[in-house]
Amino acid sequence: MIELPNEDLYEIIIRSLNRVNDLLVGHGERVAYGVMRLAEQDGRFSEEEIGQLVWTVLFHDIGNFRKTDTWNLVQLENDQDYSHAIYGFLFLKTFFPFSQYAPVVRYHHSTDAEIENACIEQKLKWVVKCLRIVDATDLFFVNNGRKDMDKVNAYFRNLSRRLFPAGLPLESAEFSIMRDMDAIHSRLLERIKHQVLSNVEKEALLRTLVCSMDFRSHYTALHCSMMVRASDMLADCFGLEQKVKSEIHIGAMLHDLGKIAIPIEILESPGKLDGRMWEIMKSHVMITEDILKGYVSDEILQIAIRHHETLDGSGYPRGLSGAELTLPQRIVAVGDIVSALSEERSYKQAFPLHEVMNILKQMCRAGKICPRVVQMLEEHCDSIYHAVLEKGLQAADAFEQIYAEYYELTQPEME
Template identity: 45%
Template sequence: MYMPTTENLLHIVVDSLSRMDSRLAGHGERVAYGMLLLPAPGFTPEELSHMLWTVLFHDIGNFRPMEIADLLEMEQHENFSHARYGYFFLKQFWPYQEFTPMVRYHHSGSREIEASGMDEKNQWAAKRLQVVDFVDLYRIGHPDAGRKEILTALETSNSRNFDVRAVEEVSGLVRTLPAIPQEELPDRAHCALLEQFRQARTSERERKMLLETLVRSVDFRSRSTALHCVTVTHISEHLARLCGLDALETEAVRLGAMLHDLGKIAIPVEILECPGKLSGRDWEIMRSHVTITRELLEGRVDDTVLQIAVRHHETPDGTGYPVGLSGEQLSLPQRIVAVADVVSALSEERSYKPGFPVEKVIEIVEELCRQGKLCPKVVELLLAHREEICLSARQAGQTVAEQYQRLTEEYQACR
C-alpha cells in the first residue's frame, strides 16, 4: 500500500538519476521521450513500456565523472565501459530482462549490433537509442543549437557507424517536431511517458523492483556500501516485528529503511570513499544526503515513510541531524531505522574502518545508547535477539554480495 504510484515513481527515478551528475540532468527522460516518438514496429504497449523504462536507466553504469565528460565531448570512444557496466548491473536486478541487451550495445556500431545476436526489438531499440542519445548530448553540449545545426550534426555523424535508417528516422523527428521550448520539455516528456506506463499498467511488483534497482545503484557506487540498504532494511524489519508493529507499520519501516540513503546518489564518490574522518565542507556535503533524500521523496511517498527515511540520523538526545529532533518527536519506526543504520554501518567495512565483529558492534551500540544516541527500547530488543538478527541480516546481505561479486567479475572479464 505504501509503494509509490507510477507517476511518483517516475518523478523519483528521473530526479534521482538527474542528481548523479547535474550536467546530465533530465537526459534519460528526454531520450526516453524521443524513443517514444519514434514508430516502434511490432511492440505491444507492455513491451514499449518495458523498453522505455530501460531507456530511462540506460546510463545507470555511468557513475564515473570522467566518463560523463567524455560523453559530453562526444568524441569517438572505443571504450564506452558504462554501457557494459550498466548492462551487467541491470542483469542482476531489472524487472525487464528482455531489454537489458540494448543497454550493452547502446554505443556500439550498427554492424556490431547486428552481429550481437540480440532479438529484433533490442536491435531496433539499440540503434535508435544511440542516435537519440547523440542528439540530446549534442544539445547539452551546444545549448544554443537550432534545428539546422542538430540536423547537420546528425548528417556528419557517419564516423560513429550509426544505423542509416535510425539516423533518417531521428532526423525526420527533428525536422517535423514543432520546436518545443527547452523549459516545456520535461513536462511534455513526463506526461507522454506516464501515459504510456499507465496504459501498460506497471504492477506493484515491477515498481518495487524499479525502486530497488535505483537503491542498489546508489549502494553499488562504493564497494563498502554495497550491502548497506539491504542490511538496514532487513534489520529494521526484524526489529519492527520484535517491537510488535503491525503489518502496515512494518511495511512503512521496510520502505523507509530501503530509501533512507537515496540522497547519497548526489554525494561525490570521493567523499563516500574518503579514507579519513570527514571534516568541514566535505562533512557538510555528506550530511546533505538526508536533505536530498527529502527533496527526492517529499510528496511522492507517504509522509510516514518519508519521515522514517529522513530521520535516521536524528538521535533521542537531540544532537542528531538535520533538525536535531529529540525524545517523543521521534516515533518508534523512526528510532528502529536509526538503530538498524548504526548496526549496519558498524558491521560493514568503510573506507575509514574495518567491518566490526558482532561483539564489538554490540559494545558500541550499548555505549551509544548510554549516551542517549539510540533508543533504549529498540537497543534492548536488539541485544536480546542479537544472534538471530545478525544471522538473518548476513543471509539477506549474502544474496546482494553475490550479485555485486558477479557484476564485478562479468564486467572485469569483458574489459
Template identity: 25%
Template sequence: MAIEYITSKNLFYLICDTLKLMDESLIKHGTRVSYIMSKMLECKGGYEKFEIADFMLLGVLHDIGAYKTDNVRKQLTYEAKNPMPHSIYGYLFLKYLSPLEEQSKMILYHHVDTDKLQDVDYQYKPETEILKVAEIMDIWHMAFVEKFDYHMIERYIGTKFDKRACELLYQAVEQYDIFNKLTDGSYYNEFEESVEYVLLSDEEKEKYLRMLMYTTGLKKESMVADTIETIYVCKEIGRKMQLSEMDSAEIYYAALVHDIGTLAIPEDIIDAPRKLEDAEKNLIHTHVELMHKAIEGKFSQNIVDIAVAHHERFDGSGYPKGLKGSGMNTKQAILQTAETVVSMINDKPYRKAYNKEDIMEELNNGIVSGKYDGVVADTFLRYYDEIVEKAFQKAQVTLTTHQRLLRNYEQVYKNFTK
C-alpha cells in the same frame, strides 16, 4: 507489496530524481533521449501507450553505466572515444538488478554500428536502432546548437545507423516538431503526459526499488552492503518485536532508500581517511535532506517519516531536525538502531570496525543517556548474536547478485571488445 506504497508514475520519477543526485546533466540527457525515442516509436506504430512508457524508462536509464565507469561531466569524451565500458556496465546493471533483463541488451548494443549488428538476432533490435538514433540526435542537438541539422545523420545510414530508424526520426520531426520542442523545453510536457501511462506490476516495482538500493554502488561499492545489512537487521529486530506485516514493510522500504542522498556527496569526503572538518560534516548531513526531497510525495508519508529520521536520536542530538523521543515512533527507532549497528560493525575509511563488546557498550550507554530508544536497543542487545548472524547471512545471499555483476563486467568487456 510495493503497490500499496508507491505508484508506477511516482516510481518512474523517483528513479529519475535518484540518478539526478549523482549528475543532473546526464539524467536530463536520458530524459531527452527518452522523449525522442517515444515519438519515433509512436511513428513506428504497433505499441500500446504503456509499452512506449516502458521503453521511455529504459531510455532514461540507457547511460546508467556511465555513473560507474566514466566521468559523467565529460559526456562527449566517453560517448565518442570509448563508449563500451558504460554500455557493458549498464547492460549488466539492468540485466541483474532491474526488471529489464530482456531489454537490457539494448544498452549493450546502443553504441554498436548497424553494419556490425547485421547478424545479431535480437527481439528488440528495431528498438535498439531507434535508441541509437535518439541518443546521437540529442548529443548533436546539444553540441551544435544553432548549427544543428538532423540531416547530418544521412551520411551514416547503413553503416552506423539503421535506415528505417532514420526514416522514423524524419517522421517524428515532421509530425511532432521534436527539435523545436527540445530547444524551448516544451517537450517535457509531452514527456510527462507519456509517463502517466507507466504501468508496473508489483514484482516490477519491487525490482526497481531494489535497483535504487544498488545505485549506491555506482558511487561506492561498500554502500550497497551497508544498505542491505541495515535492511536485514531491521527485519530481524522487527521480527523479535512482533511487528505487523505493514509496519515491517514500511521500515523495509524506508531502509531501501534511506541513504540515496549520499549519491550527491563528493567521494573524497565519503572516503576521507581522517576526521572530517565541521564544514565537511555539515555537507554529509545534507544527504538526509536530499533523500527527503527525492522521496517526498512519492512514497506514503509513513515511509518518508521513517527514512528521514534515520539519523535522529531520542535525546535530540541527531539531525537534521534534532527530534526527540516524543516526536518519533518505534519504526523510526528500529531503522536508527539498525543503521547505527551496521555502521559500527563495518570498517570505515577513518576507523576500524567496532567489536561486539564496544557495540554493546555504546548501545547500553545510549539507553541510559536516552540517546537510543530503550525498547528497540534492548531488543537488539538481548538477541545480538542471533540478529547479527541471521541478518548478515541473508545480506550475503542478496549481495551475490551484485557481486555477479562485478565479476562478469571484465569478462563481458574482454569478449565484446576482442
C-alpha cells in the same frame, strides 16, 4: 510491499537521476521520449513493451554511476569511454525487472557492425539503433550549448540515415520536437501511469536505483540490503501492523537516496572528513527529502530522513529530540547503525556481534538511540545479526559477479 502509484515511483526515479549531473538534467527523459515515439510509430511493439522500454531507456546511463567522477558524464561520452554501457548492461541484467531489455543498454554505443553481429533479436537491434541515435543527438545538443538547432537537426538526420538507410519512421525528422521538457515529462508520465506494474516490479525498480549508488564501491555495496533487513526484522519483533512495517521497509530502502549527489571521494574518504566535506556529506539527508517529498506518505518520508537524528537532539539535519521521534523512525536509525557496524568500510573493519552490541549499548547510555529498540535487538541479536550478514553476503556475491563479468567483457579493450 511497494504500493506507490506508478506516477510517484516515476517522479522519485527521475528526480534522483537528475541529481547526478547538472549538465544532463532531463537527458534520460528526452532520450526515453524519443525512443518511445519511434517505438509507437514502428507498430511492432505492444503497449506493455513500450512501457518497459521507457523504464529501460531512463536507466540507460546507469553504468556511469560507478565512475569516480559522476560530475563529468558529458566529458566521459566525448572521450569515447563506453565501458559504462557494459557495466550498465550487467547491472540491469542483475537487478532490473525488465532484464530482457538489458542488451539495449549494452550495445547503445557500439559500432554499426557490432550491433548487426550482436546475438539479440532484430527488434532489439532496432531499439539499440534508435537509442544510439537519440542519445547521441541529445548529447550533441547539450555539448553545443543547446542553441544551434539547425546543426542538431542535421546531426540527427545524418545519423538516422546512416543507421537506417531505408529510412526511419518518423512523423518529423526534426529533433527539435524533443525540446519542450514539460510536454515530454507529461507524455512519459501518461504512458507510465497506465502501465500494469506489480509490487515486485515496483520494488525492483527502486532497488535498481538504490543499488546503482551502493554498488559504486565494494565498501557500500552491502549497506542498503543489510540495513533494510535489520529494520524489517526489528519491526517484526515489535509485532507492528503490516501498514507500519511496509512504511519502515520503504523508508529504510530510500533512506540514503540523496547520496546519489554526493561525490564518491567523500563517501569513501578513509579519514575523518573536514568541515566542508562533512557538510556536503550531511546534505544527503535534505537531498533525500527534496527527492521524496510529495511522492511518498509523510510517514515514509520522516522514516527516511530521520535516521541520523538522536534522542538527545545532537543529530542532523534538524536536531530533533526523542519526543519527536516515533518508534518506526527509531527502529530505522538503529538498523542503519547495525548495518554500518557490521560492514567493512574504507576506514574500518566489520565488527563482530559482541562489539556491535557493546557500541549500541554505549550509544544508549549516551542518550543517542532508543533503549527499547536496542533491548529488542539484544533479545533477538543472534537471529537478526546472522540474517543481516546473510543479506550482506548476497549483495557481495552480486557485486563480485557483476564486476567479474565486467572485467571479462572489457579486458580485451583494456589491453
